[in-house]
Amino acid sequence: MAITDDRVPVTVLTGFLGSGKTTLLNRILTEEHGQRIAVIENEFGEVGIDNDLVIDAEEEIFEMNNGCICCTVRGDLIRILGRLMKRRDRFDRILIETTGLADPGPVAQTFFVDDEMSGRLRLDGIVTVVDAKHVWQHIDSAPEVKEQLAFADVVLLNKADLAEGEELDRLERRVRGINSRARLHRSTNAEGVDLDALLEVGGFSIDRALEIDPEFLQPQYPFEWAGIVASDGPLNLSLAEGPDPSIDVLLLPVATADEPGLDGVLRQATLAFSDEPLDLGSSGALVPGRLARIPVDANGAWVSLDLRPGVAYALFTQHGPDEFAMELGGPGGLVAPLLAREFAPDHEHDAEVTSVGIELPGELDADRLNAWLSNLLATRGPDLFRSKGILAVQGDPRRYVFQGVHMLMDSRPDRPWGDDPRRSTIVFIGRNLDRAELIEGFRACLA
Amino acid sequence: MPRMRPARPSLTARPAPSAPSVRWRAAAAEHVSAVAWAPDGAAVVAGDLSGAVVAHAAADGSGRRLGAHDGAVASVSWATDGGELASAGEDGALRRWRPAGGAAGEVVLGGWADRCAYSPDGAMLAASAGRRLVVLGRDGATLTDTADHGSTITDLEWAPGGGRVAVSAYGGVTIWEPAAVDPVARLSWTGSSLTLRWSPDGRHIATGDQDATVHYWIVADAEDLMMSGYPTKVTTLGWCADGRYLATGGGDAITLWDCSGAGPAGRRPRVLDGDETLITAIAAPSSGSLLAAGTEGGSVVVWRIGPGRVPAPVRCELGDEVAALVFSPDGAALAAGTADGVAVIDLREPIRGS
Numbered sequence: 001m002a003i004t005d006d007r008v009p010v011t012v013l014t015g016f017l018g019s020g021k022t023t024l025l026n027r028i029l030t031e032e033h034g035q036r037i038a039v040i041e042n043e044f045g046e047v048g049i050d051n052d053l054v055i056d057a058e059e060e061i062f063e064m065n066n067g068c069i070c071c072t073v074r075g076d077l078i079r080i081l082g083r084l085m086k087r088r089d090r091f092d093r094i095l096i097e098t099t100g101l102a103d104p105g106p107v108a109q110t111f112f113v114d115d116e117m118s119g120r121l122r123l124d125g126i127v128t129v130v131d132a133k134h135v136w137q138h139i140d141s142a143p144e145v146k147e148q149l150a151f152a153d154v155v156l157l158n159k160a161d162l163a164e165g166e167e168l169d170r171l172e173r174r175v176r177g178i179n180s181r182a183r184l185h186r187s188t189n190a191e192g193v194d195l196d197a198l199l200e201v202g203g204f205s206i207d208r209a210l211e212i213d214p215e216f217l218q219p220q221y222p223f224e225w226a227g228i229v230a231s232d233g234p235l236n237l238s239l240a241e242g243p244d245p246s247i248d249v250l251l252l253p254v255a256t257a258d259e260p261g262l263d264g265v266l267r268q269a270t271l272a273f274s275d276e277p278l279d280l281g282s283s284g285a286l287v288p289g290r291l292a293r294i295p296v297d298a299n300g301a302w303v304s305l306d307l308r309p310g311v312a313y314a315l316f317t318q319h320g321p322d323e324f325a326m327e328l329g330g331p332g333g334l335v336a337p338l339l340a341r342e343f344a345p346d347h348e349h350d351a352e353v354t355s356v357g358i359e360l361p362g363e364l365d366a367d368r369l370n371a372w373l374s375n376l377l378a379t380r381g382p383d384l385f386r387s388k389g390i391l392a393v394q395g396d397p398r399r400y401v402f403q404g405v406h407m408l409m410d411s412r413p414d415r416p417w418g419d420d421p422r423r424s425t426i427v428f429i430g431r432n433l434d435r436a437e438l439i440e441g442f443r444a445c446l447a
Numbered sequence: 448m449p450r451m452r453p454a455r456p457s458l459t460a461r462p463a464p465s466a467p468s469v470r471w472r473a474a475a476a477e478h479v480s481a482v483a484w485a486p487d488g489a490a491v492v493a494g495d496l497s498g499a500v501v502a503h504a505a506a507d508g509s510g511r512r513l514g515a516h517d518g519a520v521a522s523v524s525w526a527t528d529g530g531e532l533a534s535a536g537e538d539g540a541l542r543r544w545r546p547a548g549g550a551a552g553e554v555v556l557g558g559w560a561d562r563c564a565y566s567p568d569g570a571m572l573a574a575s576a577g578r579r580l581v582v583l584g585r586d587g588a589t590l591t592d593t594a595d596h597g598s599t600i601t602d603l604e605w606a607p608g609g610g611r612v613a614v615s616a617y618g619g620v621t622i623w624e625p626a627a628v629d630p631v632a633r634l635s636w637t638g639s640s641l642t643l644r645w646s647p648d649g650r651h652i653a654t655g656d657q658d659a660t661v662h663y664w665i666v667a668d669a670e671d672l673m674m675s676g677y678p679t680k681v682t683t684l685g686w687c688a689d690g691r692y693l694a695t696g697g698g699d700a701i702t703l704w705d706c707s708g709a710g711p712a713g714r715r716p717r718v719l720d721g722d723e724t725l726i727t728a729i730a731a732p733s734s735g736s737l738l739a740a741g742t743e744g745g746s747v748v749v750w751r752i753g754p755g756r757v758p759a760p761v762r763c764e765l766g767d768e769v770a771a772l773v774f775s776p777d778g779a780a781l782a783a784g785t786a787d788g789v790a791v792i793d794l795r796e797p798i799r800g801s
Contacts, residue, residue, distance in 0.1 A: 065658045
């Protein structure tokens, strides 16, 4: 279904002063790739090779009304790119190097609002270069660092040779906490990464919106713990008062009582956790396959597990079992699970800028979805850096895909669902995102 | 086909015009971005994206290269006395040329020099480069030099009577008198104006804007009307010679506003279809009732505009995107800058007669 796209690809390079952005730019310009590249830079640079064109532009950000929403765009880019595109002798690629302190938002939005540009140019991706050793000095003090990371399709952890291995791992986790969908590469002197991995990203392609990496959803499990239990006799679960007034739990049969058995039901469990939980009361019976909510007050809670002999089950809990002093009891006293795994997010969630990915089975109601998304983009737009989704809309046989930057969105129908199970996936990266509110809002759109 | 009775009595009951014809076409090294007629109509100067500035004889298109910019040409202008012409280019230079050949002077403004225009009396030359506006005397002396206009100047035009020059930018329009340090008037709004045109009587300024609107300013009191609903940003507009009709691009048709009496407020505009591709240039002669448009699809379309039904236009297919379109001083021909080069089109009777 690939349609030839003869629009000229545009890559945006962001990164703090000293991150190695210019080194990377020089490498791109000098490496043998046979392409004619036009570079638009907002900081005075000294590069410029043979066929290539380097344009110094004064960054000019302005507000613009787009329909009834107001957004900021880069006027200098509209002007310069409009001119470049008229040339008979086209460039194969355009690179836009932003200043170290630039907010990538207006650059990206420019491609959404100007029809002349979106007709002739294709924003391929935002590449953010990070000084792996020194970024720690800015990551919490300069909001631009987080913005540049949040907007990125690719993050290049440069100067990796200067950082300790453990420090790099920590940085990766930190970046993942801000932007879990960007691709991460490590480099030294901007070397060691294939240029195609930086220049052929498809980060803003609606087609590629379908490629939301399932890995992305992995760290976003809605449960924090799972254990495998099996018993021929009755089992019960006792809980003491914890930090939350209730805990959601789920029991699912597994094929085998081992790690692969647990892996086999993770997806099913994730989906089940987006169902409306059944209120079990403080002494009900937990039935396999149905998400249940157990209220836990000062008296604790005690529920029985409805298990069939000879079958192993995975028990998923919304919170860590320690928080509720959870114990499994059988006729002969306490029972330890056959195996246990923690799903506490293994990346460091950034309190300020983070990613929220939601996946829901079933179909969405088009009217409610439109109302929710329009309202969300209109009211939270400034805080939503990037959004992306693949949606199943009731009454439409096709997938709906969308891409957004702040309050601007581009959407269109894509290939039909056919026999694939219908589900909707949505990803937001932004500032001060309320995960619970987003999940709640998205879930309320279910038909 | 039976003739339709006009909906109401029309002042433009003229026979259908015959097709215009191409007098000549001349290829250029690159997309021609700017054209201007010599005041006597004997030559057309063209600037292209390779930087070349070429004067073509209006009669046969034979070209004489005046010189070149080191970078694309953005605009050209021919002084009303015919004695010199000017070009602005991406090398940051404002270059002045002698019509017979050779440079008459240059000023490096820095950045990308963008717009240049001689005043109606030919005594001054205004030019922009990024945020800088300069006005030079014919002797080359600098009369005005605003190093920082606040935002990048997108277009400039002298008031019809001369004496003042208006520039458009983000934030609206500012109006300058030579030798003034500050603008004499500001027509302000929050948005980016891409192009401006004074009404022939100098009382109004229309701007085409990035946010797909047109602003119609009453210069005297700096108040405006906003026309919205355009499919795309509005990069071109023009006034018919009588000052009654404002033609605006911003899509694949011209939207024509009647600005007589109390102005366009509350009036329904007329829509003039081109060739279903983007309108890229609008031109009107200095007298008479013609209006012309060039399109991305390579058509030049000419209408006769009046208060009644607009008769079917005449068309000339050039086949290459039209970037610039200008009527000859006598209104009998059009010069077009296209992706391929330059063309001069003759408008034959009866569309020509007025």
